[in-house]
Amino acid sequence: MGGSEEVAQGSDGARVAVVVVGAPVGDDSAAPPPAAAPGAAPAVTPGEEAAKRESLLAAAAAAAAECKQEAAAAATGLQAMAVTVARDVEAGGLDASTSGAADEKPSWFTPKRLLVMFCLINMLNYVDRGAIASNGVNGSRQSCTGGTCTSGSGIQGDFNLNNFEDGVLSSAFMVGLLIASPIFASLAKIHNPFRLIGVGLLVWTIATAGCGCSFDFWSITICRMLVGVGEASFISLAAPFIDDNAPAAQKTAWLAMFYMCIPTGIAVGYVYGGLVGNSxxxxxxxxxxxxxxxxxxxxGFVIKPLELKGFNHSVKTKEYGEMLNPEQQDETKQGASIGVDGLAETLPHKFSISSFGKKVLTEIKHFMKDMKELLQEKVYVINVLGYISYNFVIGAYSYWGPKAGQDIxxxxxxxxxxGGITIVCGIFGTLSGGFILDKIDSTISNAFKLLSGATFLGAIFCFGAFCFKSLYGFIPFFSVGExxxxxxxxxxxxxxxxxxKPSLRPLSMAMSTVAIHIFGDVPSSPLVGLLQDKIHNWRSTALTLTSILFIAAIFWFIGIFVRSVDRFNEQSEHDVPAVERSNLRPLLDENEEARAS
Known part of the structure; x- marks a missing residue:
């Protein structure tokens, strides 16, 4: 019992200490300590009691100061969050896809269905390219020979286009594609890439319908340019989505299936254009x-938007207090007192032309920074140089190949x-390249080995094919080469x-597309034509063109020895935090989680 009384009195003593917190040191109003119980420890001296009281007061004061600081920090954080939310609303509203519960996921939209959808879209893009080149759609101009006139057909016949104007239609498409590709790649940093694909497909759909409604040369030229603009978003952003969602052991195979649709689509376009145009x-x-x-x-607009690895559009600002500069902190202090009237006054300024100009300049600066980083990547530059040389030959083959074969x-x-050789070899060759790289382990170094080896051997077979004088020797060698x-x-x-790094993949794809066209297939056809006009020998012209494939093989061979790092898993400043991904995660992540559970 004596022990219990001591504890009770100790507790009372603690309560007395709490009561006197906040009183001045040495205040006479403070209650004296209770008398010690019998058998308790000896009573403390007045000096010790005063020291104990001062230490308790100091601890209480420190605790009060700490609470005050925490309250101030919380208030500042709330104000910063309010300003951030207001800015997000100003910029176009918070992403509605992130407002739902974390368990709302596109259960039916699996990675394989994503691949099938993208393959069909890619094929339709190239069906359009094949269709406009087909005789049923492109047609021919009205001609008169020996007093007999034949009516024109197709686009050339209806609009009476000469060959130059007919060629401009192809160039207009390419102009739209090349200008819009880097723009869509840059927009992917501030807008959801999946929605950008939807926007691009909408532009493509309207533009192709406009081609069917065109009434003269200029109207169809503008529509063809817009078709290129619409296709640009898909070309820049589709491959990164496939790369994100493909199984780790089949990434290149999935890319091969996607790019296999290029020769298939062009071939189907020839047939489709001929049948529909003639019937x-x-x-x-x-x-x-x-x-x-x-x-x-x-x-593209109905499916919940998927997020690319390396981007985060669900949360505009990750850290509130630390990211605010002094001016923004002043705004947070004034934000609560602005009110509706103040908001009405500030909105016109926020949406002023000068504000828009500043945003444009900021995006241009970001684009230039990304371009600098991209061009400093030696592996990327070497890869694109080889790709340019490769596309220089393939583009000229597709344009001049039939004419050269007919003459030789x-x-x-x-x-x-x-056409038949290109379709068959294009399908099986593209698929084989993807599956082989996955089989030998998908690394950048192995990719360069496959690129240089396949291109070098292919160049030998194609070069040898044009050396044969017999068609029966040409066909098998050229088929193996292709x-x-x-x-x-x-x-x-x-x-x-x-x-x-993941956040640069759209720009990487866009700029490689721009480069291989501007420096590859666009100039190759006229340059080969110029060479043929000089030497008047298609066999020599074809051999000269084919020899450029060896240059591509050399570039890719150099890539084997350049230090390379697979940066797919590298974190980015735009990456999505794990706790915030919800339904914006790559589809494969969700499937793995479902299997694990």
Whole structure:
């Protein structure tokens, strides 16, 4: 019992200490300590009691100061959050996809369905390219020979276009594609990339329908340019989505399936354009393309937006207090007192032309910074240099190949022969390249080995094919050569995606597309034509062109010895925190979680 009383009195003593907290030291109003119970420890001296009281007061004062600081920090954080939310609303509203529960995930939209959807879209893009080049859609101009006139057909016949104007239609498409590709890649940093694909497909659908409604040369030229703009978003952003969602052991194979749709789409476009153009009207071919693309446009806006690795559009600001500079901190202090009237006064300033100009300049600065970082990546530069050389040859093959074959080997149906070889070799070669790289382990170094080896062997077979005087020797050698050359499609794009950090992948794909066209297939056709006009020998011209494949092989061979790091898993300042991903995560992550649970 004596022990209990001592504890009780000790407790009372503590209560007395709490009561006197806040009183001045040495205040006479403070109650004296209770008398010690019998058997307790000896009573403390007045000096010790005063020292004890001072220490308690100091501890209480420190605790009060700490609480005050925490309250001030919390208030500042809340004010900063309020300003950030207001700015997000100003910029266009918070992403509605992040407001739902974390367990709301697109259960039916699996990675394989994403791949199928992207493959169909890619094929439709190239069906359009093949259709406008087909005789049923492109047609021919009205001609008169020996007093007999034949009516024109297709686009050339209806608009009476000469060959130069007809060629401008192809150039207009390329201009739109090349200008818009880096723009969409830059926009992916501030807008959801999946929604940008939807916007691009909408532009593409409207533009192709516009081609069918065009009434003269300039109207169809503008529409073709807009078709290129619409396709640009898909070209820049689709491959990174596939790379994110493909199984780790099949990434290159999935890319191969995606790029296999290029030769397939062009071939289908030739047939589609010929059938529809001859049986209905060339305008119906464009309208049919728009109708076929429309479901994918709807999906692009209806499906919950997926997020690319390396980007975070769900939360605009990660850390509130630390990111605020003194001016912004002043805004947080004034934010609560602005009110509706103050907001009405500040909104016009926020949306003023000068404010818009500053935002544009900021985005340009970010773009230039990203471009500098991209061009400083040696692996990327070497890969693109090889890709340019490769595309220089392939572009000229596709344009001049049938004419060269007809002149050298007197082919009766050179179009069908070259078209058939290209389709078959394009499909099997592209798929083979992807599956082989996955089989030997998908690394940048192995990709360069496959690129250089396949291109070198392909160049030997293609070069040897044009040395044969017999058509029966040319066909098998050229077929093997094209099979090897097309095996590079998946590995070269794999390197573009994995040699840069995740947030730069859209820009990497966009700039590689721009480079291989501006320096590759666009100038190659006229330059080969110029060479042929000088030497008047298609065999020598074809051999000279084919020899450039060896240059591509040399560039890719150099890439083997350049220090390379697969940066796919590298974190980025734009990456999505694990706790904030919800339904914006790559689909494969969700499937793995489902299997684990």
């Amino acid at each position: 209905l009207h060339w305008r119906a071919a464009f309208w049919g393309e728009s109708i076929l693309m429309l479901p994918f446009v709807i999906l 080997y007197n082919m009766a149906s050179a179009d069908i022969m070259f 099979l090897l050359v097309f095996a590079t499609q998946a590995p070269v794009n794999y390197v573009c995606l994995h040699c840069v």
